[in-house]
Amino acid sequence: MNYxxxxxxxxxxxxxxxxxxxxxxxxxxxxxLEIEQITSxxxxxxxxxxxxxxxxxxxxxxxxxxxLEIDSIDRMPKAEEAATIILINTRKNNKIxxxxxxxxxxxxxxxxxxxxxxxxxxxxxxxxxxxETGEVYTVVYDIKKKKRVREYRYKGTPIGNGxxxxxxxxxxxxxYGRLARLRPVxxxxxxxxxxxxxxxxxxxxVFIVDVKSGEKRLLVSYAQxxxxxxxxxxxxxxxxxxxxxxxxxxxxxxxxxxxRAGWNEQDYNRINVPFSVHADGSGLSLHETxxxxxxxxxxxxxxxxxxxxxxxxxxxxxxxVVGQMGNPDMFxxxxxxxxxxxxxxxxxxxxxxxxxxxxxxxxRRDSTFIQSAGLSNxxxxxxxxIDPAPRWNRTSDAILVPGIDSNKTRQMFIIxxxxxxx
Numbered sequence: 057m058n059y060x061x062x063x064x065x066x067x068x069x070x071x072x073x074x075x076x077x078x079x080x081x082x083x084x085x086x087x088x089l090e091i092e093q094i095t096s097x098x099x100x101x102x103x104x105x106x107x108x109x110x111x112x113x114x115x116x117x118x119x120x121x122x123x124l125e126i127d128s129i130d131r132m133p134k135a136e137e138a139a140t141i142i143l144i145n146t147r148k149n150n151k152i153x154x155x156x157x158x159x160x161x162x163x164x165x166x167x168x169x170x171x172x173x174x175x176x177x178x179x180x181x182x183x184x185x186x187x188e189t190g191e192v193y194t195v196v197y198d199i200k201k202k203k204r205v206r207e208y209r210y211k212g213t214p215i216g217n218g219x220x221x222x223x224x225x226x227x228x229x230x231x232y233g234r235l236a237r238l239r240p241v242x243x244x245x246x247x248x249x250x251x252x253x254x255x256x257x258x259x260x261x262v263f264i265v266d267v268k269s270g271e272k273r274l275l276v277s278y279a280q281x282x283x284x285x286x287x288x289x290x291x292x293x294x295x296x297x298x299x300x301x302x303x304x305x306x307x308x309x310x311x312x313x314x315x316r317a318g319w320n321e322q323d324y325n326r327i328n329v330p331f332s333v334h335a336d337g338s339g340l341s342l343h344e345t346x347x348x349x350x351x352x353x354x355x356x357x358x359x360x361x362x363x364x365x366x367x368x369x370x371x372x373x374x375x376x377v378v379g380q381m382g383n384p385d386m387f388x389x390x391x392x393x394x395x396x397x398x399x400x401x402x403x404x405x406x407x408x409x410x411x412x413x414x415x416x417x418x419x420r421r422d423s424t425f426i427q428s429a430g431l432s433n434x435x436x437x438x439x440x441x442i443d444p445a446p447r448w449n450r451t452s453d454a455i456l457v458p459g460i461d462s463n464k465t466r467q468m469f470i471i472x473x474x475x476x477x478x
Contacts, residue, residue: 086422086475086476087417087424087474087475087476088426088473088474088476089472089474090471090472091428091429091431091469091470091472092470092472093468093469094144094150094467094468094469095123095144095150095152096461096465098465099125099126099127099465100126100127100129100465100466101124101125101142101152101466101467101468102124102126102129102458102466103122103123103445103447103456103458103468104124104161104162104163104164104165104167104168104169105164105165105166105168105445105447106393106446106447108301108350108352108353109303109352109353110306110398111169111447112398113449113456114171114450115178115199116171116177117177118146118450119145119147120143120199121146122143122144122169122180123143123144123468124139124141124161124166125140125142125152125154126140129440130436130440132162132163132240132241132245132439132440133161133162133163134245135245135246136159137159138157138159139161140154140156140157141156141157141158141167141182141197142154142155143155143199144468155202156182156204158182158183158184159184159185159244160182160183160184161183162241162242162243162244162245162439163440164241164242164439164443165242167182167184168181168182168216168217168218168219169181172196172267173220173222173223174224178200179196179197179198179199179205180196180199181195182195182217183217183232184207185246189248190233190246190248191209191211191214191247192214192216192244192248193207193208193209193210193214193216194208194215194227194229194265195207208265208270208272212250213231213250213272214231214233214248215229215232215272216244218262218299219311220267220304221335222304222307225267226267226308226335228262228263228264228304228311229262229263229265230299230302231249231251233250233252234249234251234260234296235247235299236249237252238295238296238298238317239300239316239319240439241438251278252296254296255278255282255296256279256297257277257279258277258278258279259277260277260278261276261278261279261280261299262275262276262302262313262333264335275335276331276333276337276340278297278299278315281297281315281331282297284342285297285315285327285342288342288344292327294317294327295317295318296317297316297317298316298317299314299315299316301313301349301350303352304353305353305357306353306356308335310332310334310357310372311332311333311334311335312332312353313331313332314330314331314349316329328346328349329342330342330345330347331343332372341375343372345376345377347359347361347362348362348390348391350391350393351370351394352394354369354396354400357372358370358371358372359371360381360394362390363377363390365384365390366380366390367380367381367382367387367390367405368381381403382423386416387407387418388409389405389407389408390405391407392406393407393445393446394406395446395447395448396448397452398448398451399452401419401421402420403417403420404416404455406443406445406446406457407444408444411432411434413432413442413443413444413457414427414429414430414431414444415427415446415455415457415471417455431469432459434460434464434466436466442459442466444458445458446471454471455470455471455472457470457471
């Protein structure tokens with residue numbers, strides 16, 4: 057397949073299609089990749105977060121893709137700067153519809169968008185922040201009613217969404233003020249940190265919220281994590297624990313996450329330990345085997361991750377590596393941003409090489425794969441870096457990814473899987 061450049065780029069309105077050259081290391085006889093840029097203009101557009109645990113940008117009928125629109129991406133946002141929430145109408149030439157604003161966002165995670173599994177055609181979750189109090193809360197927005205239909209606010213212990221269960225029954229809550237203090241790239245500037253006085257509080261940690269009733273309960277506390285960590289490492293010292301990447305299993309039975317500390321220290325003396333817990337709060341387990349910072353759930357108790365140069369399967373219940381996917385030639389960086397398609401048949405590994413992001417797409421049914429050409433990730437680095445962050449659609453044949461337009465703005469692209477069988 058040849059790489060075709062667009063004939064012209066008309067700012068703000070013209071979307072171009074790129075047929076991408078394929079740099080296949082192995083044999084792939086049944087599919088090709090095409091890339092389409094779906095946003096453009098002087099403003100930046102992005103979705104945010106990795107596509108783990110079926111974080112799907114498309115609504116249930118595929119018409120709308122969620123995104124954020126911002127003016128500047130050369131720094132972390134200021135507390136008073138809002139991002140505009142947009143819908144991209146794929147049935148009307150990717151027209152952008154501006155519907156709301158949020159004060160709880162960052163260039164990496166966005167605002168933790170999730171379409172509501174109980175109403176996936178018309179409702180989605182996002183996080184927001186009260187500018188006066190700094191309190192973070194989670195919103196449900198209805199695109200048919202064109203308004204917010206629910207806000208989950210918890211006075212004194214404000215939390216934001218950290219992941220919605222696939223069945224829509226619950227969402228995981230985090231203190232984003234604590235994250236903003238201890239690792240800015242994961243939190244929201246200006247967010248209230250209500251547990252800042254303790255390094256491992258009993259009253260903060262991972263929460264679970266019942267979507268229908270709004271009832272909030274503490275699933276696991278920082279104090280519990282501290283106890284497990286000290287058992288594992290008796291000489292442990294740190295200035296405060298925080299939690300990243302709360303990942304629901306596909307069946308909703310377990311949550312996998314990282315307990316971390318020391319991310320602001322210059323000597324990189326960090327704590328970065330994986331844990332798992334059942335959704336009822338039982339079975340809290342520390343995992344001595346670290347399988348990379350961006351694992352993804354497969355079926356049941358199996359995670360996809362990294363061990364050395366291998367893309368591996370790890371059994372959370374057995375606490376051991378139980379298999380391997382592909383080989384190092386297929387996945388040059390198994391620590392990259394990874395995502396498994398909703399139907400479980402396709403796997404994508406997004407990784408950086410220089411100033412470009414690449415995507416290795418693997419067909420689990422016949423072990424064939426293909427690698428995309430590179431998409432520019434620009435000169436951004438650190439807290440404003442543009443990670444590959446692939447997110448599948450619901451029909452498991454397209455992936456939303458970030459990239460840089462020719463005018464240096466951050467924009468949204470779709471990689472499509474196209475059959476080449478006659």
